[in-house]
Amino acid sequence: MSSGFKVSVIGLGKAGLPLAAVIADAGIEVIGVDVDKQRAEDINSGKNPIPEENGLSELIKKNHGKNLKATSDPIAAAKESNAHIVIVPLFIDESTKKPDFSIIEKAMENVGKGLKKGDIVVLETTVPVKTTETLAKGILEKNSKLKAGTDFYLAHSPERIMTGYSISRFREFPKLVGGINSESTEKAFGLYKKFANPVKVSNAGTAELAKIAEGIYRDVNIALANELLKVSEKYGIDFWEMKEAARHQYCSILEPGNVGGHCIPVYPWFVLNEMEAPLIKEARKLNDGMAEYYVKKAINIAGKGKKIGIVGLSYREGVKEKAYSRAFAVIRLLRDKGYEVYGIDAMYNENEIKKEFGIEAIKDFNKMDSIILMNKNSEYIGKLKKMRNRVVDVKNTLK
Ligand SMILES: NC(=O)c1ccc[n+]([C@@H]2O[C@H](COP(=O)([O-])OP(=O)(O)OC[C@H]3O[C@@H](n4cnc5c(N)ncnc54)[C@H](O)[C@@H]3O)[C@@H](O)[C@H]2O)c1
Known part of the structure; x- marks a missing residue:
């Protein structure tokens, strides 16, 4: 039996792609949209661009070309679907801390251009309070010439997954849904009921x-x-x-x-x-301020030595994600104090370490005068245990 929904998921990143795959696996037709053409092509050929995400490869293999299709044409996707879930990133400026809404604005503009009467739009990106009922609503209404809450429905449903465990978390966690009016809440609830465990809020x-x-x-x-x-x-x-x-x-x-x-x-x-x-x-x-705290400890251990290694460059172990990683602050602080900084992370090869973090890869742990073990990168525990007195063990990984 048809679900009555054809869903477009806009933004096929670490959060959006597992979501699209879960919806498709529930038997609902999904069109995934991403500005990255290669990503869309990979998904269409059954390849998982996020291999570290548990269970995702299986879902893509099973559903690609059937319930799960990807495209980089957002307006065509919007025209073809009647439910639109937006899950693109929202970055904040490193110094002013102000959010840059341009990606959400663009995504909403495209959805608006394909919007039809009776459609539902859900914003899943975590956003400042009232973004859905002001910014999103305004852009959608302007581009569709339709009225939110009556002609089409609009809600927020925050993504609460954790990269690496998205699929299991998605199935376990209650999915909050709150609309810009009660009709929107009901409509969004009806959509999520088909593949998640939704809970209404006011x-x-x-x-x-x-x-x-x-x-x-x-x-x-x-x-x-x-x-x-x-x-x-x-x-x-x-x-x-x-x-x-x-x-x-x-x-x-x-x-x-x-x-x-x-x-x-x-x-x-x-x-x-x-x-x-x-x-x-x-x-x-x-x-x-903890970056400085750990840097001071490492310098103390290094004594007169100048080579300091960082184990764990991603913001968390097991995730290939450098956005807002504190490794950058540690590197900067050490360099400012005249230290040679090296690094290693199971998610990055030597070239990527150089390109993404601007430091040399650790080739020989023994040559490091001290090491900051930033997270629980278990791959290096054996080596690090042998030099425990030179390690700042941030997460008590070596115990
Ligand atoms: N990753 C997580 O653990 C996590 C957890 C909870 C919530 N979230 C939420 O999900 C949002 C997205 O995070 P993510 O980790 O998936 O980001 P990501 O960087 O992994 O992926 C974002 C994707 O969006 C695509 N994109 C950018 N602009 C687009 C546009 N205009 N139209 C279509 N696609 C576009 C990018 O090409 C990329 O593939 C976050 O901002 C956050 O609010 C993420």
Whole structure:
């Protein structure tokens, strides 16, 4: 039986492609749209451009050319579908922290040009509160000459996946849906019911803030862990042992460390750009400052030595993603202090390390005067354990 929906997923990245594949696998026709032609061609030939994503290759193999087709023609895709899910990135400027809406604007403009009466548009990209009912609505109405909420429906449903585990997380996590009016909420709920576990909230703004709040919750709690790490150090107490000892129903201290990636360090700015929020601001500052904290430790270990290695360059282990990786801050700080910086990451080969991070690859661990083990890159544990006294073990990976 037909689902009644033909869905276009706009943006086939680490979040959009697993989503498109899950929808297709539920028996619904999906047209994936990406400006990257090669990516669309790869998907159409059954190739998975994100091989590290668990379970994705199987879903693409099974559904490509059938329920899952990809294109780089956004307007044709919009005309052909009646449900449009936008999941393109939203970057913030590194220094001003202001979001750059141009990608979302372009994507909405294209959807608007193909929009028809009765269609539903869902924005899944995490955005500042009210973006759906102001910016998205305005662009869609202008380009379609239709009225949001009556001629077509518009909702927000934040993507809550975690790269590498997107498919399992997608199936486990409740999918929040909030429309710009109740008709939009109902329509979006009906769509997601076909392939996910949707939960209605009162409006689009609630869905937007719920996702931002998740990021802020993590950021603030990691900041607390980072501060407690320093407190433990003052008293000569092993933080990791203390963290476990403190654990009970009402206390679960997170892991300290650098906070990178395009979620947790980004979303607090969606609030901080709009209002004073001292706790959120201080947490952001504290977490950003951890790069310097670990650099100081590495320099201390290196003594007179000048070669410092970074193990783990991606913002997180197992993910090939350099956006907002704190490795960049560590590299910059070390270089400013006159150190030779080397790096290694299981996700990047030697040339990529040079090209993407501007540093030489570590060839011989023994030649490093000290090493910062940024995340849980398990591939190098054996080697690093042998030189444990030269390693700053950020995540207690060597135990
Ligand atoms: N990756 C995650 O873990 C994750 C988790 C939760 C939420 N999200 C949300 O998903 C959004 C996208 O993240 P991602 O990780 O998929 O990004 P990504 O960089 O992996 O992929 C984005 C894709 O969008 C494409 N694109 C850019 N402009 C386009 C346009 N105008 N039309 C069509 N395609 C376009 C790019 O070519 C790219 O393939 C994030 O901004 C975030 O809000 C991501």
